[in-house]
Amino acid sequence: MIDRRTALAGVVGLFGTALFPPIARAARVVPGSKVPVISEGPPSIAVFTAPQRALMTALSERVVPTTDTPGAIAAGVPAYIEKLLADWAEPKDRVPILAGLDAIEARSLQDFKISAAQATPEQQDALLTLAMNDQLPSGGQFFWAFRQLVVTGYYTSEIGMTQEREYLPVPGEYNGEFLYSKINKVYCA
Numbered sequence: 001m002i003d004r005r006t007a008l009a010g011v012v013g014l015f016g017t018a019l020f021p022p023i024a025r026a027a028r029v030v031p032g033s034k035v036p037v038i039s040e041g042p043p044s045i046a047v048f049t050a051p052q053r054a055l056m057t058a059l060s061e062r063v064v065p066t067t068d069t070p071g072a073i074a075a076g077v078p079a080y081i082e083k084l085l086a087d088w089a090e091p092k093d094r095v096p097i098l099a100g101l102d103a104i105e106a107r108s109l110q111d112f113k114i115s116a117a118q119a120t121p122e123q124q125d126a127l128l129t130l131a132m133n134d135q136l137p138s139g140g141q142f143f144w145a146f147r148q149l150v151v152t153g154y155y156t157s158e159i160g161m162t163q164e165r166e167y168l169p170v171p172g173e174y175n176g177e178f179l180y181s182k183i184n185k186v187y188c189a
Helices: 004-015 021-026 050-063 077-087 091-112 121-132 139-155 158-164
Strands: none
Touching: 050 077, 050 091, 050 121, 050 139, 077 091, 077 139, 091 121, 091 139, 121 139, 139 158
């Protein structure tokens, strides 16, 4: 099975040159960056308060929801995000994520009179859309970084590589007459 760091290097192409710094460091694409070996254990520090963690978890599931394949929560994306921000991010890298979560929470309380973590999926989608359109303080910067964290966390997880996609460590033989209609999943290696 491919390891997460190797998968991260492959995911870099999804985002082009604009890559959230902790992801770039973890994928070792920052020239001169010394990337420490990160333990498999829990994050070295607590990045989120309990309400922020609940909101980050709920919003990650809205970015990659459960459909016919498991979503972000089942793939362990919230734990991945906290681990990445704790162990590969500099304090300044955490600012847009924390500020964005706080702005979304404040807007949810203002508009819906409920914590964003307890809001309906439709309300959470509306809040994420406001962030995406930069209609919240730090919204655009938050959405850009948060979406990268969720997508990277999902597609470097075992679920993302084996259930959402089909993992082939060594591709099969060449078949020039393979019908496109027979392709069920996108393959990654």
